[in-house]
Amino acid sequence: MIRFEQVSFTYDGSDHPTLDGVDLAVGEGELCVVVGPTGSGKTTLLRAVNGLVPHFTGGRLSGEVTVDGRSTRDHPPRDLADVVGMVGQNPAASFVTDSVEDELAYTMENLGLDPAVMRRRVEDALDLLGLHELRDRPLGTLSGGQQQRVAIGAVLTASPRVLVLDEPTSALDPAAAEEVLAALARLVHDLGLTVLLAEHRLERVLPFADTMVLVQGRGSPLVVGTAAEVMTRSPVAPPLVELGRLAGWDPLPMTVRDARRRAGDLRARLDGVRPASPERSTGAELASLAAVSVRYGGVSALDAVGLSFGAGEIVAVMGRNGSGKSTLLGQLAGVRPPTSGKVRVDGVDPVGLSPRDLVARVGLVPQDAGVLLYGESVGDECASADHDTGLAPGTTAAMLDRVLPGIDHRRHPRDLSEGQRLALALAIVLSPAPPLLLLDEPTRGLDYTGKARLVVLLAELAVAGHGVVMATHDVELVAQVATRAVVLADGELVADGPARDVVCHSPVFAPQVAKVLAPDPWLTVDEVRTALRGEPVRG
């Protein structure tokens, strides 16, 4: 269905090819997952399928990409619209119209389909993706998961043979991600659609994958095979696979159910051993919210929330999309005053602080770290951060080397990978040494290596007495670093307690290891590994 023959691609102004001699064939009805580190060319590979690379991006492409027998050489993206449906990373940015139904019909209008056919297909798409109740809603009022499903539906109505999705679940909470993936699985099963999707959160997509493509970047050849085959060779793997490797299971488990059925012996070996919780004492109170409510227009984003954050804590704020997580962080950073209630950071109201006093007390890294970066180069960013906060020149650059060494200071922030950008933003925010660090969705778009580095850094910060509050959907991250978890639902505080208790008791927020080893409260592979090492050697 999709065939890459000796495809090489170089962006204008780049001195090395992003794709180099790629050969790939994806058969009809396959769900193929593309994995690889950030910046390895996954997005480029996906966009080459419908010709956006190179027709839209420019650059040099050699070799040939054919989809359903049509070569992207002769067909620009618009002429492939009836064969390939493309859903980008940010669905909201791709909406052309204003309401769900119109958006679903847009591609068909461009294809010149008969109105009667359009009506029928819109209804089908509404049913297939469970969008029925949203049909007349303005697109701007939808939640992230709903937007993602509308974006899928909008390309689906053209009845393409191939669906290409770039990180369809990275912005979604665990439940919404399940919802989208289940819809995709249904399309593959019922309609025989070929799906090519890129995803960092392997733990989410692995159960659905037929085949897998590992893109290693920098000219290394692709690794193609069934999910299990690729997983045995992949440097990155979800906790489930790592647990399988640790326990020596062969073949490796691809679903929680697989693993659970084989985990009997592992559970028996772990019997009687409790995970060692690193006891970290909570220091002085850094910030507090007292009965804080925030309303936007008629919508309540936070509802009488009372919380307190201490030094040395890593608090994970969880909850579905739109539950008020970002608003909570915004309150702590004094972005805008609360509708009612009191916010105190270091004993003062953060809203009234001057920018310079604010950054000395609290640092916020927003969801898209790029909004903090406006300089012409990395070195420029570091220098201006020193200047803004009145630090000695070189402080931020030194911090950046601590967070992530080896970034070329002459590069433009826009050309950095997601992980590098996050590192730069973190360095800028951390250099004035704010006691309280706020992170909004820090692992969005981050690969496993970047994530591992972040985990180490956060633990170090906590030991050094910083308080960390992070809003996240990433349950594995929470399992690895958080000491405390807070769950919000529709702006209300639903749970607040030690991370282990909160996540293990929720089917939605439980990490994979906890699901496999339930009812014992194990959270990470590392915990299991340590426990196994400590056990007396048997027979």
Added chain:
Amino acid sequence: MAGAASRTTNPVLLLLAGGVVAFVVAARRTDAPWSRSLVVFLRLGLVVIVLRVALVVVFGNRLPGHVLVTLPHVPLPSWARGVSIGGPVTLEAVLEALVQGLRLAVVLLCFGAANSLASPYRLLRCLPAVLYEAGVAITVALAFAPELVGSIGAVRDARRLRGRPVRGVAGLRGMAVPVLESAFDRSLQLAASMDARGYGRRVPVSRGARRWASGGTAVGLLLVTGGVYGVLVAGSLPGGGIPFVAVGAVLLGAGLAAGGRRTDRTRYRPEPWGLPEWFVAGSGAVVVGCMVAAAVLGVAGLQFSVYPLHLPTLPLLAAAGILVGLVPAWAAPIERPITPAPRGREPRDPIGPGRGRPTAASDVPPAQLPGGPPAALPATTPAVLPAAPASADVPVGRGQDRVP
């Protein structure tokens, strides 16, 4: 209604027209985001009136008559002799300014009403084939305004988080580049999305036909525009501009039909044109018709004069005509209901992602975010707007590669 309002200076008639428009909107408006624009335009109208009166008080238009106050006269250098500041303010001058301000305000109110009753996207859908792409450009531009407000908010917040000044000249300068950058980013994404979804596919048509189509459309459009100006500004064109509109419309129609053949774009749920639509459009025509007729027949009281000072009279024909404008309040087709948004959507992040419609804006009330912003759209009367020609498969003309 706007046409009618601009033809009279009688305050009673003007107030009547404003009331009719407001009533129709109140009766027919929906919960859609754009339906708030009436209030915006109402405020704009009030500002216009106040401004107009203030200008007269300060700068003059020295009409003789009853002196209300005498402001100190400010002597100006000789090169500004035409302008005078201060001096006596007469009741007549203030009244005249008030009436003229009111006329402009009512016209604005009519545009506001048009805006609040029709979605800009639905209007776009009514555009004929050849104009489709220009229409898309306009809609994208319209959606750009709230986007910009949102990204300015995001950039401000981000600068604060980096400890940079957010106020003053330094703050402003530092914000311009990132705001423009994010706007540019977003338009690129939108363009890629539209391209990937088949925007601008076309069927081959001969060159001559293409030229005829564009030529006819351009000339027709010019004539219609000129004609509409004639209708609005009484006496500027022979025959009140109506012949121009007629000839222009024919040319335009032919051009559009020819151009429409170049594409096989179709419409999902074409806007219906039935009896209610005829009523709505008809009532709009009757309003203007009555006003023109009154003017032609020389009915007294249409133009309000401040000499001598008197209470305005009520010309019956014109008033009756305006009241016809109430018809759409009952006759207008019923909109598909728009389900209100439940709570629990992502409530604007402290720092929005900067691009992406729903999350970006921080200071705008949610309902104004999504669709089109409340901005002025080219429209003649509110009555004609909600309806549109029922062309099932007209559409797009020249297939241009990318939008912005």
